[in-house]
Amino acid sequence: MVRLYTDDLSIGYGERLIVNELSVQIPDQKITTIIGPNGCGKSTLLKAITRIISHQSGSVILDGQNVAKENTKQLAKKMAILPQTPESASGLTVGELVSYGRFPYQTGFGRLTKKDYEVVEWALEVTGTKDFKYHPVAALSGGQRQRVWIAMALAQETEIIFLDEPTTYLDMAHQLEVLELLQKLNREEKRTIVMVLHDLNQAARFADYIVALKAGQIVKAGNCEEVITQEVLQDVFNINAEIGTDPRTNKPMCITYNLLRGE
Template sequence: MVRLYTDKVTIGYGERLIVKDLSVQIPDKQITTIIGPNGCGKSTLLKAITRIISQQSGAVVLDGMNISKENTKVLAKKMAILPQTPESASGLTVGELVSYGRFPYQKGFGRLTKKDYEVIDWALDVTGTTDFKFRPVDSLSGGQRQRVWIAMALAQETDIIFLDEPTTYLDMAHQLEVLELLQKLNAEQERTIVMVLHDLNQAARFADYIIALKDGHIVKAGNCEEVITHDVLKEVFHIDAEIGRDPRTNKPMCITYNLLKGECQHEETIDSIYSAVSVNY
């Protein structure tokens, strides 16, 4: 079943097109990861799907409705987004920031209800940030702040959660905690999770569906068996990858790789390759 899809969307900044005529389907109640080199359009696509930016043409459709015509509060009850670089929360406590996730449900003067407080406490609990509730967000470490922002997204109680590189700034243990939390929300609450990940092995381990982008178009979309292959990684990242099996999940994983000589000419592309094949669990 597909509730959310794009129909030939073209997205750009001024005259520079990042994504052109892209049609993609997001499987419902599954975990989808978007992979690809830096600058390929991953974050841009996420922003367009969540209406942070507008597409130049085409449509993003959710439940049969073009989201550009959807009421903001109605849309905010269906999808939440954790951007790659969240806005500053200067002057706010953790509890106050997480309470912003309840905005779509507030009426009148915007006072929080008993239900709101229960959801806020739940979101803090599942992200392991309850002890920070009364602390200023600015006083937290990068990893702690990341978990608080995820708590705010969870407090929004949406069926669909988008996360742009949610493991950024986190050490290995906390990366695994976040990804296992998202996996648990998907399995137990049937939430649709869509996230951009740089780590190919994390994508393979946790995703039901993977979309591999390059230069604003889809090279391959499917399950990890179909996407984490030698040929796909060669086309997307310009690497000669050795694919093996994760001994714990039996899913494909990138064991080692060589850079294809003459294929990478920019330092940014090389950096994206190294981040993509790092093993973080």
């Protein structure tokens, strides 16, 4: 089932075209990972789909409706995005930050309702951040902060969550912690997860569907066995990769690689 897709989407900054006539379908209630070299349009695509930036032509369709014509608050009830570098939460406690996810549901003076408080508590519980509720966000570790930002996205009660490089700046243990949390949200809460990742093996391990981009266009999209191949990685990253099988997941993994020079 597909609720969200782009149709001939072109995105640019000024006269520079970043994404060119890209059509992609996002499988519902699955984890989709977007991979590709720096500057290929991964983050730009996420921002355009979630309407953070406008696109030049084409369309983004969600539930049969053009996202560009959706009411902002209504759209915020359907999709949430965690940017690559979230804005500073200086001076806020964890509970206060997570409560910001209730903004699309607030009316009048913006006071939190009983339902709002219940959802915030649930988001803290699910992400394992309840013990930090009254702690300053700035006092948390990188992995803890990332889980708090995810809790805020969850508090929006959207069925689709976008994350732009959610493991950046985290050590290996915290990267795994965040990715396992997202996998849990997908499996237990049926959330559709769309994220940009740089680590190919993490993409293969956690994604149901992978989109490989190069120069603003799709080179290959499909399951990890179809995308994490020597041929696709050579085309996308200009590397000669040795592909093996992850003994824990039986999914393909990049064992080692060489940069192709002048070939």
